Amino acid sequence: MRRALLLAFALTAAAPRAHAFCGFFVGKADAQLFNKSSQVALVRDGDRTVLTMSNDYQGPLSEFALVVPVPSVLTRDQIHIGDRKLLERLDAYSSPRLVEYTDPDPCVVRRAVGGIWPSSIPMMARSDAVKEHAKAMGVTIEAAYTVGEYDILLLSAKQSEGLEAWLRESGYHIPPHASRALAPYVKQDMKFFVAKVNLKEQKKAGFQELRPIQIAYESPRFMLPIRLGMANAKGGAGSAGDGPEPKAEADGGPQDLIVYALTRNGRVESSNYQTVKIPSDAEVPEFVQKDFGEFYKAAFTHAWKKHGQRAIVTEYVWNMGWCDPCAAPPLETAELRELGVFWLETPAMRVRGPAGMPVTLTRLHVRYDAEHFPEDLMFQETGDQQNFQGRYVMNHPFKGEMTCDAREQYLTSVRDRRQREASTLASLTGWSLENIRQRMGPDAPIHPDPWWKSLWK
């Protein structure tokens, strides 16, 4: 009997570890949590790249402007307007998650089983007069298209000042001193992909929100130009803070960017910024379930500060064929294709399951500002195929009646676990232990008596 009880306790205590990738999925912290966030899907294999750009632009549509340096002049076929749902699906599938376990009755000897639940001006730009005027400022309009609700221009420029002046004159709302940020791209002979909302088309299409723009191109450079980023009027991802007073920008502050990198061979990391993993697989108190979003925001900010506000945080790396536990089902082949995953050609490549398919999703969370991110993000694909997810575990103690000797032992173990969970939460988020104890309510671990209290008794 004694042996049987010991075994039961061991199983209870070890359950979360033994089933490290199981657990019931109860909540997630998606990208909507973070204000001023942009989302980018970056599909890459060899030199071929498909970039899907989406942001939560809030201001008047007439003021929206997107300026992206691109390696070459893109043809009309290389530009596509995607569906916001694709990024929402990626977000849902890869967000940091909270899973729960319920302790089994310590008086019943059985194997603990975890659940797996897969569960307006651009139009004018076409006129010769405008082209001539642009040329006089050292700007060449290489191509002009209207795609979906956007008017798109592809520009090349001889001088960044001329480009800045031309953009401003042409009604693009770009941040002050943008020419400093534009200069390195002009010097490297990169072209500029410039988009504005065509209000007429936008009305016709009837979409409330701006849809993501997708571009496909070939380039040996695996990078994301954050230094220019989205130059919208409200500062958005406006990192034109290469200017002399980056802090004086409209609403300054760091920006959040979520990059979903989809590659064939393995995890993606930055080659010019430290890439760290978000602390994961930590056991947290039960109250976290009530506001998992707030918890994750604090945990992310804490991790970001701990690495000097200069690191890129990996939140998820998983083969697209499966997930465990699933925050949302993996993307369908058609959705992946829509995102630009061009290499899923044979039926064998589309097979799903733990053996995996040749698509790895890496979710990188970048919180950047001009001071801490002086250069664009450079990436590299590694051969690393180890899965990783931001996952937090919540344990519900057994609430039924316990009528055996193991009861006391079990209750002590729950008390110890709660103590551990409180300290883990404090170290993950930087919240004070006192605050955590208060929020834990009756579950709060009791303050242990000072050691000297029992000394002379």
Add this chain to the structure above:
Amino acid sequence: MRLRDLRLPRDPRWLQIAFLASFLTVGLSARDFSLWHAPLVFATALATQIAFIRLLKLPEAGLLSPVITSFGLTLLLRTDLLWVPPLAAFLAVASKFTVRIRGRHFVNPANFGLCACMLLTPHAWCSPAQWGEGPLLLLWVLALGCMVAHRAFRSDVSLAFLGSWILLRAARVLYLGQRAPVLLHQLESGSLVLFTFFMISDPKTTPRGRAARLAFAGVVAALAFALQHVAYARNPIIWALFLCAPLVPLLDWCEEILASRKEQPCVAHYSWPSP
């Protein structure tokens, strides 16, 4: 007590080992190094060295050299497969005994092991930015401090390489109209420190003559710069050293020819043709 009175070990490699060991400790305790790499790399490197020495009946050369090679590999090589670290260590040490020209090995062992594995499998890679800002600053200060204090770190190749690399990078930053923080950020690379002070500085795999060594360092820096900004290669400094290795015997050979000419100055045996 003055610094020069400090009793430092006679063999400079001990100081290098101490430095690398502290770097590895920082990496293991705070960063995302895998714990299992180090024992596999060290065991294989030492076993390979002993096996080759016995097999070829060579005089005992000590084990300091494979230990330094192992540190370099552990710090630079990243992989998710169990067999990659031992393979890298084996290739690195074996190259010393097999890839030889005129009785001298000329490829840097750690560099060779690293590059060979990266060529053989996509499961081997380098993470040049995997040290945070704090540890890196400490590392630079330590490395530069050691350079001032001890000759083991005061290698002309290191200085020439670092000088040319910084000059080239600074010139590019100036040309692009970027500001100083960009340059500083580009120097914030753990691989750069390791490469400068522990890889390219290896006296066994650099040319013998001083002028040749300086030229070699300059060529490596220039090639790395071109690889990065023309070919957009990853880990340009590592590949540049790998590609430049054949220059070492070539430069040595040129130097020998020049030296022999100096010793036997050419006497002009020329007489006017008789009318």
